[in-house]
Amino acid sequence: MSKFWSRTAREAKPYTPGEQPNELQVIKLNTNENPYPPSPNTLEAMKRVVNEDLRKYPTPTVDSLKSVIANREGVNDEQVFVGNGSDEVLAFAFQAFFESNEAIKFPGVTYSFYPVYANLYGIPFQEVPLNEDFTINVDGMKQSIGGVIFPNPNAPTGLALRLNQVEKVLQGNPNSVVVVDEAYVEFGAESAVQLVEQYPNLLVTKTLSKSHALAGIRVGYAIGQEELIEGLERIKNSFNSYTINRVSLAGAEAALRDDAYYQETLERVINTRVWFKQSLEELGFEVLDSKANFLFVKPVRVEAEWLYLTLKERGFYIRYFDKSKVRGYVRISVGTDEEMERLLNEISNLLKNYVQ
């Protein structure tokens, strides 16, 4: 605490991201990264722009990337906003659409950055408890004067709402903005982008970090009707004229143009998730029906925290959230088949030795 800090700085409750270990031997299944590399075309495109033009600012309006995104998503260029990772897009959305005098709603178990943004911008919030089965309470998300935000699939559960359920939330909040955070949608859920034409209160956010294996370049985007996009641009242009650097711009464009490659890696991740889930269930673990690139898992016989700590000692990083509602669970990102086989092996051995 410092006498020089503003109230905002004093009252901030910063987010803690998953660890980024430096050791190369670690099997890193804690931050939901894609286990496969970006496409060769993506890397080539980035190398090409590492040249003397880096002395110049990037484009402030990122028109060319917007156009590629619009084309992929089947919307107009004016319905696209791009940010320095979808975290930045979400931060701008909190500023652009939510107010300090009206509580917003989000699920009681969800991406833990939402209450952090709300604190930062002084926005009150109401956490809507999940249903017994860990699904989002759709009726509970209605009638929020302040606005709504939820991930689909939800994090860290991985459970997805169907599109007609998302529509119910939209219809239940006709005068406030509903942000659907689709960071993980490409791994098996339905995107709400197709509802954008119909619902002026819908903002969908996506990221290249997971689906396009580009967490390292920080590019996320939002799709919505023009007036919502304009609201985001007003905030962004009051914050930083050039949020996306030249190299990330080139990488993002190339990646989105190389869709066949990424579709293939998405399928591989999904296939791995399926067999790994089944294998954990055979060990007696309870595993939610994830549509994301991670599994939310309740171990049997051992405590979740013990499993997290013990695996870490042995070089496997997974995620454990020390919060009452999810204390019995761990979140495991889906890696390569080989990584998941090694992890499964390790868990099986731990369980055997634990029993003895």
Next chain:
Amino acid sequence: MSKFWSRTAREAKPYTPGEQPNELQVIKLNTNENPYPPSPNTLEAMKRVVNEDLRKYPTPTVDSLKSVIANREGVNDEQVFVGNGSDEVLAFAFQAFFESNEAIKFPGVTYSFYPVYANLYGIPFQEVPLNEDFTINVDGMKQSIGGVIFPNPNAPTGLALRLNQVEKVLQGNPNSVVVVDEAYVEFGAESAVQLVEQYPNLLVTKTLSKSHALAGIRVGYAIGQEELIEGLERIKNSFNSYTINRVSLAGAEAALRDDAYYQETLERVINTRVWFKQSLEELGFEVLDSKANFLFVKPVRVEAEWLYLTLKERGFYIRYFDKSKVRGYVRISVGTDEEMERLLNEISNLLKNYVQ
């Protein structure tokens, strides 16, 4: 205007950056970029990290880059904050140190992003008129309960305060934060970093955009005592865990390690500035004594706006600010000798033809 916009979005007054023309033939002297390319080592270091590791998030704490910056600036690692361009660093500083109930002070003619940030975060401000000779009114910057921010050298004048004048501002505001924005300091002014040990209320911001010819990768930083840096980290970690991508991190580190190269390009820019200023003065133009990589110029016989528009038609982009106090001036970035010779030639011809 949209019914979905927050008050913040409605009341925002976004900044307008200088144009980024796509045409290659344009001589671009409007956004104060360095005319020389980044060093070969910098580009090589960036290419090396364009590899499969881009699937992973960057480091959220940027420890290694902080260490390189600390070493260069002669401070501790804990006295360094890094952002996605110094514009992001400044935005965080407004949030971390300034309040909605106390006016901050900045010069009446200065970087036009300051009132934009103030509007975004609801911070009242008082513009302290410059002295007759366009220098910052040092006494007028004292006794600001809300805080102070000014560039040194100032923009768009290019005029610099001496260190003892900066100290007067610091001593005149013992209980509020003074941000000294040193975006252009390397082109000939004195850095206040050496005052950081002595003044807990001092935050100095710098950027690699100009001095290190890396506007395209978006890296800026701040130096201050640990409690100010911690205030910035609290805001950043409530906004976006990973603000700097992997490629920019590698480029920034390599550039700061390659200081000899950049010192040489700085000297070239300074030498060009000196002869170009003199040449404009020989045409009768009034030119302020810039310590930055641009000149603030009052043309004679022709209107500043006419000169700006006419040069633009002829492929020379300079900057004109349509604001009462500076309407008689244009700002011209210092390019290569060849670029400035061509510009000088063009201006001379325009003046000749204008008279006829």
